[in-house]
Amino acid sequence: MITQPSSPSAExxxxxxxxxxxxxxxxxxxxxxxxxxxxxLVSLRFVDRVSLGPGKVVVALLPMLGIVAFSIAMLRFxxxxxxxxxxxxxxxxxxxxxxxxxVTMALGFLENAGVPRISMTFVWPxxxxxxxxxxPFVRRRYR
Amino acid sequence: MIAxxxxxxxxxxxxxxxxxxxxxxxxxxxxxxxxxxxxxxxxAGFIDRTPVGAGKVALALLPMIGMxxxxxxxxRFxxxxxxxxxxxxxxxxxxxxxxxxxATMALGFLENAGVPPVSMTFVWPxxxxxxGACLLLMRRRYR
Numbered sequence: 001m002i003t004q005p006s007s008p009s010a011e012x013x014x015x016x017x018x019x020x021x022x023x024x025x026x027x028x029x030x031x032x033x034x035x036x037x038x039x040x041l042v043s044l045r046f047v048d049r050v051s052l053g054p055g056k057v058v059v060a061l062l063p064m065l066g067i068v069a070f071s072i073a074m075l076r077f078x079x080x081x082x083x084x085x086x087x088x089x090x091x092x093x094x095x096x097x098x099x100x101x102x103v104t105m106a107l108g109f110l111e112n113a114g115v116p117r118i119s120m121t122f123v124w125p126x127x128x129x130x131x132x133x134x135x136p137f138v139r140r141r142y143r
Numbered sequence: 144m145i146a147x148x149x150x151x152x153x154x155x156x157x158x159x160x161x162x163x164x165x166x167x168x169x170x171x172x173x174x175x176x177x178x179x180x181x182x183x184x185x186x187a188g189f190i191d192r193t194p195v196g197a198g199k200v201a202l203a204l205l206p207m208i209g210m211x212x213x214x215x216x217x218x219r220f221x222x223x224x225x226x227x228x229x230x231x232x233x234x235x236x237x238x239x240x241x242x243x244x245x246a247t248m249a250l251g252f253l254e255n256a257g258v259p260p261v262s263m264t265f266v267w268p269x270x271x272x273x274x275g276a277c278l279l280l281m282r283r284r285y286r
Contacts, residue, residue, distance in 0.1 A: 047255050060256035067248050071241060087230060090237040097240020098214060101270045106207050108264030112190050113203035117260040121251030124244045131240075 021080050028073035036066025067124070084142065092138045096131035164223045171216035179209025210267075231281050239274035246273075 014022070040063040050056045078086055104123060111117055157165070183206040193199045221232055246269055254260050 043252070043255065052257065056256045057253065060252045061249060063252060064245075064249050067245060071245060074241070087233070090230075091233045093240050094233045094236025097236055097243060097270055097274075098217075100240065100243065101267045102207075102210060102214060104263040104266035105210050106204060108262050108266070109186070109203045109206060110200065111262055111264075112186070113199045114195060118263060119251050119254055119260055120247040120263075120266075121254075123247035123251070123263075123266055127240055127244045 018081070021077065025073060025077040028076070029070060032066055032070035032073055035069055036063055039063040039066050088138045088142050089135065092131055092134040095134045095138070096127050099130045099134075100127045161224075161228070164220065167223075168216060168220035171219065172213060175209055175212035175216050177209075178212055179206055182206040182209050232278070235274050235277040235281055238277045239270050242273040242277075243270045 043059055043062040047056060047059050050059050078089060081089070100123060103126060107115070107118060186202055186205040190199065190202050193202050221229055224232065243266060247266060250258070250261055
């Protein structure tokens with residue numbers, strides 16, 4: 001059993017390469033978020049004025065470019081981090097997917113009891129909140 | 144000769160332990176799925192006759208017991224796996240979670256274009272279909 005260093009400063013938590021990756025990931029995420037918010041505002045403003053048809057669908061789906069950009073940033077980050085980090089991150093994301101599936105199923109059944117339908121846009125935040133909550137726990141367990 | 148042996152090993156792809164674990168999972172999973180189906184029928188059969196209140200909510204959520212049993216079976220199955228198998232299950236789970244989040248977000252945006260909101264019960268099948276498809280693709284890739 002390897003003992004942990006007694007003081008946290010004895011061993012830096014991340015290597016310079018990791019810090020560079022974090023920084024790069026953060027700037028890509030911020031760029032994706034800006035694209036998303038910009039496109040969302042454009043989409044919400046014009047979607048009501050566009051006549052029914054493929055054009056309306058395209059305008060409604062416009063913010064998806066930001067979502068896809070964010071997902072690409074995430075996948076790029078996953079492909080660069082080391083094996084241990086990748087494993088913990090993927091485990092946390094898999095748990096988040098399962099928890100999301102369970103919670104949405106419960107919400108779906110509540111619709112039968114008269115609870116009004118919720119927009120599907122709530123699934124993404126739910127997944128990522130659970131992911132964020134799970135990540136430190138998974139890391140601690142594997143350490 | 145050694146190379147031939149290793150090829151035939153990967154061709155069989157399952158050790159007796161893995162096969163036993165898979166059988167156990169199948170048994171637990173179908174038990175849970177059977178329970179889910181029965182509880183769903185009970186819930187759907189009586190929900191309209193139950194007055195609005197805590198009882199109706201409890202009746203609506205009844206099939207969740209089967210759902211959670213299915214998840215417990217899955218988690219137990221994953222915990223019995225070896226490191227390598229677990230890792231690729233987790234990767235598939237993470238990809239399924241991400242695909243679900245993206246697909247539901249697109250559906251959510253389509254609501255702005257006038258598409259009626261879809262029931263939350265569709266999130267689970269999307270996750271599980273993505274998971275299954277991913278497993279098949281990954282298995283082919285690692286073979």
